[in-house]
Amino acid sequence: MPDTPEKDSLWPTLWRGWRRRCPNCGNGPLLSGYLTVRDHCPVCRQELHHHRADDGPAYLTILIVGHLMAPLLHVVFTTWRPEPLVLFTIFGVGCVALSLYLLPRLKGVIVAFQWARGMHGFAPPS
16 A cells, blocks of 8 residues: 555544544544444545445444453442342443443544555445
């Protein structure tokens, strides 16, 4: 992949994706809805329609939430022994909230990674 002036190093591009911003300019919004990638950036006109994250953000979200909440659940249970309903309520709400927070951000990171590495998918047949 030849270096072009608009391509940055990987980490700033991933940070733009985490912020749900265009991986090219960092100003325009990357998503038009909660998880819908825009066809193009409204600021720099970078085409984004060909980037597909598919199930990657969901897998990463499950991985992160599970690895954070399971040890925390164990520590809380062994330290304070709360009532089961209280424990379920707190950790149920916590898992859902963390998942809803992480999902669009991880989708932005995956789309930004694809953009930075030039993985633009296949063009539809004409």
